[in-house]
Amino acid sequence: MADGDRIPLDAQSVAAPLSRFAVFLVVTVGASDAALEQARGVVAGVDDLIKTVGFRDLSAHLSCVVGIGSELWDRLSPGARPAELRPFPMVSGARHTAPSTPGDVLFHIRADRVDLVFEFERLLLDALRGAATVASETQGFRYFDARDVLGFVDGTANPVGAELAESVLIGSEDPDFAGGSYVVVQKYLHDLDTWGRLSTEEQESIIGRTKLDNVELDDAPGPQFAHKTLSTIDDGAGGELDILRDNMPFGRPGHGEFGTFFIGYSRRLWVIERMLERMFIGEPTGFHDRILDVSTALTGTTFFVPSRPVLVGLGESEEQTDASPASVSHPSPPADPDESLGIGSLRIGRTS
Incomplete structure (x- = not known):
């Protein structure tokens, strides 16, 4: 395997292989000191819970990424703060709105067996009982060849290889939170009717790709750009600033509910x-974006995903240590995340 196929060992498993099942669990933590300390211990000990559940079938690749919201971060670590961490800003256009909704902790749980995902979430919520309230819970699944319920392949533009760490992991620009x-x-809920x-041609012009074989299309003349164009951000020098999407469909046909859970990881929140x-x-x-004429955003929340050493360091309360996450002992970050790609243990399994 080439070095570019790996990410640093001390990063959380943001680049775990594309899974068959996932749960996107967002919780809010109670205002009391007791609730904060209970939540502190749970988020810092997630790796132990992964081992407890995941040993039943290591080939199922159980993983869980933990993200911390802006307000909770200040409660857990008042002395140090990631440079770009801030609440999700509501975005209001002339016709459509991206709402901002509550959330203190995100648990992005993934595996190739739904029973492992279920058991992990069950034990996790048991550990949080009395300290946290579920704000949002969405169970996702892989749909055919990584398609959304609109029928198009999702995640085609994801970075791979050496581009992955450059796009997703914080580097020397914020050294205390590198990795x-x-x-x-x-x-998002979709109006499938x-x-x-x-027509297929109309759908393709909205998405910007062919439906059957996923070939990128040129934009039609005029300012109404396709989804693939509006969701592409350039760096001002002719390149693209990628993000890593691990979106998944969800739905309950008996309730007429069909949707996509968008989740995007990035080195640069902006x-x-x-x-x-x-x-x-x-x-x-x-x-x-004309996809919004059939897709309604119900939630919107931003989190910071700390490296494993920083996450573990959050488990130490102020009474236990006066050290901030910035002082947690871990290897000095390289000038660029790509320089340490060869030492990691997480393989990148995405093809889309």
Whole structure:
């Protein structure tokens, strides 16, 4: 395996292989000191719970990424703060709105067996009982060849190889939090009846790719750009600033519920925020992403995903240590995350 296929060992498993099942669990932590300390211990000990459940079938690749919201971060670690961490900003366009919704902790649970995902979540919530309240719980599944319920392949533009760490992991620009990442989550419901009345050609022009074979299309003339164009952010020098998507479909046909859970990891939070502005407000203003005419955002929350050493360090309360997460002992970060790709143990299994 080439070095570019690995990420640093001390990063959380943001790049775990594309799984068959996932739970996106967002909780809020109670205001009391007791609730805070209970939650502190749970988030810092997630790796132990992964081992407890995952040993039943190591080939199922159980993993859980923990993200901490802006307000809870200040409670857990008042002395140090990731440079870009802030609450999700509501984005309001002329016709569509991306709401901002509560959330203190994100647990992104993944595996190739639904029973392992279930058991992990059950034990996790048992450990949090009395300290946290579930704000949002979404059970996702892989749909055919990584398609969304609109019928299109999702995640095609994900970075791979050496580009992955560069796009997802914080580097020397914020050295105290190197190896961490920002993550934004949104839950979208789709109007499949309206979508189904569009021709395949109309659907393809909205997405910007062919439906059958996933070939990228050129934008039609005019300012109403396709989804693939509006969700692409350039670096000002002709390149693209990628994010890592691990979106999954969800649904309950008996309730007429069909949707996509968007989850995007990025080294630079502003890239996702700019992407959402282009989608909801338009580029230029007033020309929104037409996928929003059939897809309604129900939630929107931002989290910081600390590296494993920083996450474990959060388990030490102020009474136990006066050290901030910035002083947690771990190897000095390289100038660029890619320089340490060869020492990690997490393989990248995405093909889309």
